[in-house]
Structures are given as structure tokens and as C-alpha cells.
Amino acid sequence: MNDRQAGPRCAALVGPYLAGKTTLLEALLFASGTTHRRGSVKDGNSVGDPSAEARARQMSTELNVAAAGFLGDSWTILDCPGSVELGWEAQSALAAADVAVVVCEPETERVLTLSPLFKFLDDHAIPHMLFINKMDAANVRVSELLAALQSVSQRPLVLRQVPLPDPEGKAIGYVDLVSERAYKYKPGQASDLIKLPDDLLEEEKVTRAGLVEKLADFDDKLLEQLLEDVQPSRDEIYRHLTQNLSADRIVPVFLGSALHDHGVRRLWKALRHETPGAAQTAARLGLAPGGKDAVAQVIKTYHAPHSGKLSLVRVWSGQISDGMSLGGVRVAGILRLTGAHQEKLAAAQAGEVVALARMEGVATGAVLASGPPPQMPRPPLPKPVYGLALTAEKRSDDVKLTSAIARLIEEDPTLQLEQNAELQEMVLWGQGDIHLQIAMDRLRHKYGLPVTARKPQVPYKETIRKGTAQHARFKRQSGGHGQFADIQIEVKPLPRGTGHVFTDAVVGGAIPRNYIPAVEEGVMEYLRHGPLGFPVVDVSVTLVTGQFHAVDSSDQAFKTCARMAMSEAMPKCEPVLLEPIHYVEISVPNAFTSRVQRVISGRRGQILGYDAKPGWEGWDMVTAQLPRSELHDLIVELRSATLGVGSYSDRFDHLQELTGKLAERAIAGRGEQAAQ
Numbered sequence: 001m002n003d004r005q006a007g008p009r010c011a012a013l014v015g016p017y018l019a020g021k022t023t024l025l026e027a028l029l030f031a032s033g034t035t036h037r038r039g040s041v042k043d044g045n046s047v048g049d050p051s052a053e054a055r056a057r058q059m060s061t062e063l064n065v066a067a068a069g070f071l072g073d074s075w076t077i078l079d080c081p082g083s084v085e086l087g088w089e090a091q092s093a094l095a096a097a098d099v100a101v102v103v104c105e106p107e108t109e110r111v112l113t114l115s116p117l118f119k120f121l122d123d124h125a126i127p128h129m130l131f132i133n134k135m136d137a138a139n140v141r142v143s144e145l146l147a148a149l150q151s152v153s154q155r156p157l158v159l160r161q162v163p164l165p166d167p168e169g170k171a172i173g174y175v176d177l178v179s180e181r182a183y184k185y186k187p188g189q190a191s192d193l194i195k196l197p198d199d200l201l202e203e204e205k206v207t208r209a210g211l212v213e214k215l216a217d218f219d220d221k222l223l224e225q226l227l228e229d230v231q232p233s234r235d236e237i238y239r240h241l242t243q244n245l246s247a248d249r250i251v252p253v254f255l256g257s258a259l260h261d262h263g264v265r266r267l268w269k270a271l272r273h274e275t276p277g278a279a280q281t282a283a284r285l286g287l288a289p290g291g292k293d294a295v296a297q298v299i300k301t302y303h304a305p306h307s308g309k310l311s312l313v314r315v316w317s318g319q320i321s322d323g324m325s326l327g328g329v330r331v332a333g334i335l336r337l338t339g340a341h342q343e344k345l346a347a348a349q350a351g352e353v354v355a356l357a358r359m360e361g362v363a364t365g366a367v368l369a370s371g372p373p374p375q376m377p378r379p380p381l382p383k384p385v386y387g388l389a390l391t392a393e394k395r396s397d398d399v400k401l402t403s404a405i406a407r408l409i410e411e412d413p414t415l416q417l418e419q420n421a422e423l424q425e426m427v428l429w430g431q432g433d434i435h436l437q438i439a440m441d442r443l444r445h446k447y448g449l450p451v452t453a454r455k456p457q458v459p460y461k462e463t464i465r466k467g468t469a470q471h472a473r474f475k476r477q478s479g480g481h482g483q484f485a486d487i488q489i490e491v492k493p494l495p496r497g498t499g500h501v502f503t504d505a506v507v508g509g510a511i512p513r514n515y516i517p518a519v520e521e522g523v524m525e526y527l528r529h530g531p532l533g534f535p536v537v538d539v540s541v542t543l544v545t546g547q548f549h550a551v552d553s554s555d556q557a558f559k560t561c562a563r564m565a566m567s568e569a570m571p572k573c574e575p576v577l578l579e580p581i582h583y584v585e586i587s588v589p590n591a592f593t594s595r596v597q598r599v600i601s602g603r604r605g606q607i608l609g610y611d612a613k614p615g616w617e618g619w620d621m622v623t624a625q626l627p628r629s630e631l632h633d634l635i636v637e638l639r640s641a642t643l644g645v646g647s648y649s650d651r652f653d654h655l656q657e658l659t660g661k662l663a664e665r666a667i668a669g670r671g672e673q674a675a676q
């Protein structure tokens, strides 16, 4: 496609944590003339990361959006957070982009950090380029780096530039392999065209031939041409590059330094000439071509202090105008965003990324349309892996806290709130420690709600190892008529997983029928807190017989009597603590499999096995059983053992007896909680 017909396009900057994406956004905006001042992440004045949480951490804590113009084309750049804990936000942005620019550091040892990202891009056929950043500080041979990077990408990487070294080996410019022109970097300005140095000619020719050969893998005519020793023209090469990028068959690789504006204009030109337009992307996503209805999908939801709720959408077809109805909701304002800056618009065209104001009831991922909404893919939400029990510092803030958290979840649905009635705690779940710290910062700074956090309690249970028979009599004489109940019960352990069973075995009306439910109620009430202080499971209680009094017996008397019988019986039945054991599936690159097995063993886990992870070349899936109490910060250790890429999912499997020191500690801990 001719870039002039492409209309407004959208590129997503993605890549590992701190690779330089927000710095590249700054450089792209400056190089295109969209901004006239060059800010920086370090100085806290970049266009991206305007929030207090992001500035304080010098990291992106959510998606940054910027509108940019380059040589008359209009663009939206989505700068994604790199932290794996915020990965879903990046996936949502990628689902809306025409192209992804994968930003990485020139470090051979860390290429595995790119593996899940490349897999996502390839699984979704999202066209992507690679920008190897920080070349100013690099001390690496590009050929070795490329070989390492290739090992984590299914698609062939096609190097588009070779670095131009100074006598110390530092890159001071590059040779463009298609145009065969050499450039010397000039900070903050376009690079100078220079004569291609003679000593680079050989390397340039060989690398260029490699590029053309890779293209010939996808085109028989080109292959024939090469076999006949006919070299394709420059325009032909560009045409092949463009087609293969659009189809996600190759990954062009560029070099540079975002901090020094090196290679940034070259990247812009590749974006301009080689990125498919919104119509092509819409077709890739399964939308019927030529639709006149307005169709848009929500990429992200923000709650901004002044403008209220904003739904960031990509418009896929038609036009959205202020005041129109989309999916039954009235559009109450259209804004173009660049960092914290907002510009009001009357309408937005297909291809644009804009924020729609006050779209109540509309969630991230929703497809909004003026007619019947088409189906569009959206990345599935990851399961939470880290939780913290939160309490408002001020008790009076409790209600406000729940509604503020609901807003946080609207902005970031990878957060979840669990109200645990049994343990009487409110647990905020998310993707890791940093993720939750950011959420807590937002509660404090944006909503004025400071909270304290602690490790959530483990839902221990208890049971008994042997049974007993118990008699209890409740008798009270106080003034008028008294209270009387007498029962005999049998308590027995049941097999694991049976729950509790109450049986009425009274015969001959020893206790009238109408009092039996009161006995059962008394038993069940007791079972909520057994002798160790935890809910009791896997016991059977049989009401064998008893006595009553025609005047003094009552429901209340039988209930109290049942509680008395249980309180006396249960401590004699060898109560024992039960801890929840979870089934866990851990995914890691196989280089880390043995390290992960040690992590599991160190956490009282039992490894069930490991195998190649289906569909994930070079990855293993380790299955294990782990006590729930050991899962709390498993993700933290797992990530630190695997360059951040390891992940896991878990589900409750069974309850298992816990004795000794660990049990004593759990029981003491429960006592402290109850005393609070």
C-alpha cells in the first residue's frame, strides 16, 4: 500500500522493562517535530509517564498515548509498560496497533526476556520490527546479538543496518543495507550522509545479500532471479520488505539510541513506508471490508481527575462524532491524547486513536458500534498471582475504599478484589508486588485513601483423627421456667473431602422432632471454629438420643446443649490442622527448569513432573503440588530465578494434615488475628 492512502496509523512500542520505550517515544515525537523540547525519563519531564507513580519509579506504570505527525502522516504511538506485571496492558495495545516496535537492549544474555513477547506477536500475526536500543552504551558484536535474538523468534530477523564503528568500536553511524548509504549520527538532528567507508564494503555486501536471500524464501520469482544472478532493484526490495512485514513473515531489525536520537529518523521512515494501514489491520482482525458503520474497540480505560472516565478507542471504520450514540451510550466528548495533554475534537476518523468521555458501563475490550457490533478478538485476562490484604488506614474510609478499588479495576482489569467473609479480609489480587504497590500508590495519591497491606491469611481448616461419644446436659433454673436439654452424640472422622455430615438417629421420640434442627444448628455453629480455631471439615456428628422437659425445653436450650457437647467432645478427638495444597503449573524456558525445581522443593512442594510446554518451543511446564501458604510470594522468586519470564497458574487441590512447628505457628497466628 502507498503510505499516503494508509490514513491515520498506530504503532505500539513494546519490549522488556526499561529497554527505553518511553525514551524512544520522546525521541520519535521530537524527531517528527511534534514536540519542540526534548524531555527525559530521568529528569521526570518526558511526555510519557506523567503520573506521580510513574515519575517516582522512573518506569511506565500504564499505557502512554501520543498523537504524532510525521511528514504529513498522522500517527498514534502507544508506549506500553515493559514490566511483566503490566503485560496485559501491552497486549491490549498490541491488539489495536498496525505495527509493533519491539525495543530491546543489546544484551545477549537477556534475550529470553523477549521470548513471550515474540510468541504473542507471532501467535496473533502482528507485524513487528525490532529496534535495538542503547547502542551508544553497547559493547557487542551485532552478528552475535542477532543470532541470540533469532533463537527466541520464530520469524526470521532481517538486519536492515550495519553499524559504522569509530576506532574504539563504538557505533557512530550506520550503513543502510537497502539504499547502501552510510550515515553518521548527529544528536538531536538528522544523520549526515557520508561516503560508505571502504573497509565496510565487504561486510555491507555480505549482509545485504543475506537480507535479499531471506526475502527470496518467501518469493519464488525473486529466488529464480537470484539463481540467475540478477539483483533486485532497491524498490523491489522495499516492496518485498513491506509485504512481508504486513504478513508478519519477517522482522526487520534497526539499530540506534533513543537517548541520543540515533537511528530514530530511520525508524520513522520504516514506519512510514512499511506499516500497513488501519483497513488492512481491521481485515487481519476479521472485520468485513468497506463497512460504513462506526466501529471502535476500547484499548484502555482511564479515570482522569478532571475529565472523569475516558475510554481510549481505536476507530476501525466509519466516523465517530461528538454526541452520537455508540452501542447505546452517548459519546460525551472526544479527546486526542498526548501524554497528559488533551485536545478536544468534534469527530474521529477510521484509524485514529481517541479517548471518548463518560462512556458509562463500557469496559476495556468492548467493541462499540453505531450498528450491530462485530466480534473482535481481545487478549484473555491473566489469572492473579499475588495478593495483599488491605485495610484503610482510617476505618471511616472503608466504603470509599471499595468504590475507589472498583475504579482501579475498571482502569486495570488484571486487578481483582476478593471479599473473604470467612477470614474477614479484603484481598486485592494482581500480577505481582510492583503491580499492587502501584495500585496502593494510586489509592493514596489519586483518591486520598492510604491503606495498609499485609500477607493474606491462609484458609486453614481442621479435622479430627478419632471419634468419641459425648453426653451433655444443659439445665438452668432461674426464677420462672427454666431451660433443659440433654443429648448424646457420636463424633467420628470422615474421609478427606467429605465435608460434614449431621445424622439424626433418635428413636422413640426421646427428643421431639421439632428440636432436632436446633441441635444441628448448634453443632454447625460450633464447627465454624473448632478446638484449634479453624473451620472443621470431614466430621460426622450423630445425635444418638437424649431427654427433654415438657415445659423447660426449647430450641435455644437444645442449641446450647449441642454446642456444649461439641466443645467437650472435639478436643478429645485428636484435632489436627489441615492446610490447603494447590496444584501448580509453572512455565519456564527449559534453561531454568532445574532451578525452578529447586524453588519448588524449597517451598515444601512436591514435583509431579515436567514436560515440554505444548506450542512453546524451548519451554517446559513443571507440575507440582505446593502448600497454599508457600504460594504467597512464589511469583516473586520465580521471576527472579527466570529473568522475569517464568509464570504459573494454580488451583486448589486438596487438604493435607499439618503438624509440628509450622502447625503451631499457624495456630498462634490465627489466635493473633482473632484477638485484633
Ligand SMILES: Nc1nc2c(ncn2[C@@H]2O[C@H](COP(=O)(O)OP(=O)(O)OP(=O)(O)O)[C@@H](O)[C@H]2O)c(=O)[nH]1
Pocket: 015, 016, 017, 018, 019, 020, 021, 022, 023, 024, 041, 042, 058, 059, 060, 080, 081, 082, 083, 133, 134, 135, 136, 137, 256, 257, 258, 259, 260
Ligand atoms: N544509554 C542509553 N540509555 C537509555 C537509552 N534509552 C533509554 N535509556 C535509559 O534507560 C532507562 C529506561 O528508559 P525508559 O525509556 O524509561 O524505558 P522503558 O522501556 O520505557 O521502561 P518501562 O516502560 O518501565 O519498561 C532510562 O534511565 C533511560 O535514560 C539509550 O538509547 N541509551
Ligand SMILES: [Mg+2]
Pocket: 021, 022, 023, 048, 059, 060, 079, 080, 081, 082
Ligand atoms: Mg516506559
